[in-house]
Amino acid sequence: MNILLIHQNFPGQYKQLGPALVARGNRVLALTPNVKTSLQWQGVEVVPYRMNRGSSKNIHRWLGDLESKIIRAESCFDAAVKIRQFFTPDVILAHPGWGEPMFLQDVWPKARIGLYCEWYRQESQSADCFDPEFPVTEQATAVQRLRLRNLNAALHVDMANAGITPTKFQLASYPKIWRDVTSVIHDGINTNLVRPNLDATLEISSDLTLTRNDEVISFINRNLEPSRGYHKFMRVLPHLLRARPQAQVVVLGGDSVSYGVAPAGGGSWKQLYIDEVRGDISDADWARVHFLGRVTYDRFLSLLQISRAHIYLSYPFVLSWSLMEAMSAGAAIVAS
Structure with a gap:
């Protein structure tokens, strides 16, 4: 055919x-x-x-x-x-x-x-x-x-x-x-590939590689914008960092717009909400927040496999693959 x-x-x-x-x-x-x-x-x-x-x-x-x-x-x-x-x-x-x-x-x-x-x-x-x-x-x-x-x-x-x-x-x-x-009929998740991996690691920098032994919290959008709850996530971040002093927070996503509109004053949603909350976060706590931008799929998968908790926030809209992939990789889910 x-x-x-x-x-x-x-x-x-x-x-x-x-x-x-x-x-x-x-x-x-x-x-x-x-x-x-x-x-x-x-x-x-x-x-x-x-x-x-x-x-x-x-x-x-x-x-x-x-x-x-x-x-x-x-x-x-x-x-x-x-x-x-x-x-x-x-x-x-x-x-x-x-x-x-x-x-x-x-x-x-x-x-x-x-x-x-x-x-x-x-x-x-x-x-x-x-x-x-x-x-x-x-x-x-x-x-x-x-x-x-x-x-x-x-x-x-x-x-x-x-x-x-x-x-x-x-x-x-x-x-x-x-x-x-x-x-x-869902598009499908390749569960032979997206599955728990006890040996998964994610290199953040030359000085920091995260594993499943670390308390990793992940947040992932195609682009960091309000329609996927980025503003809500950022506003809770100061409280989250204080409540979990060992947590490493890893954020994936671009600076553009996928579903909504750009900020009225210009710039990106990502930077707008960083600027809003940064004053409430100490330098030591901010060092535990890692914005990696867009990454290759293998790094994306490694992040899901080492995540203790994956945060998924969204307007009532289409379901993101990343939520299903996080579940398939074995991460605990905090979702709206």
Whole structure:
């Protein structure tokens, strides 16, 4: 069987599924802007596509999100027309969140299409409205703007032969028309790899290597930002350090923004909250806090394996792999 995977940040949620489909004897091709040249990844043929244009400068501000998805959909469509010369998928598996599969039914009308249903923004349960510290801008029109953001999902629903979502919570965010065709199946954690390791170590510096004999507390975000509870974690940090004088706190995450917006005053959320709490933390205690930024997967895994406690805080939103991986590695969980 020929299977086409589409994800703007491939492999994304197809990290486990792609190689598994190859192992079953399928020909699997992935279309993504995440690579510059064609390559092989664990048996998957990865083919790049390029954006045809950028977003308009003077478009109505409510339509900017939808326009970006249409631009990506058009670019993906153009690439699919070229791929059609040498590849005809029986099945297309795609994440519609960025608009990419919007027009692919027109390229391959006989293909069965399965869409990855990550999150639907409900008017009554939006994560955007969860934290009173960050009220929604332009509150009077928030509902209308939210409806427009969901137009992308509406443009995909008729093409979906099936949907997949990792949790019941995420499924519940969708309207009935989506829930009727969607199954709850988690992306998967490789438990042969992500498991307890009594010999795990993590080198912090030339003078400090942490092991399971140390009292390690971990906090991990793709990017350190309020939507994943970074501000709450930082504000409890002075109390945590005083209460646990032997603890080593290790923080992973970038300085950018994944789900929310950047600080209004500029800079990063990471530095903003460091500046907020630093005065309440002694130099000796601050020496036990280690910001490592983004690390390789083997270092990420080592951190989970030596963690006495893993802290996971989040708005009501999509479930992070890091929580499931921490559980698989044997860490105790402190979660919101």
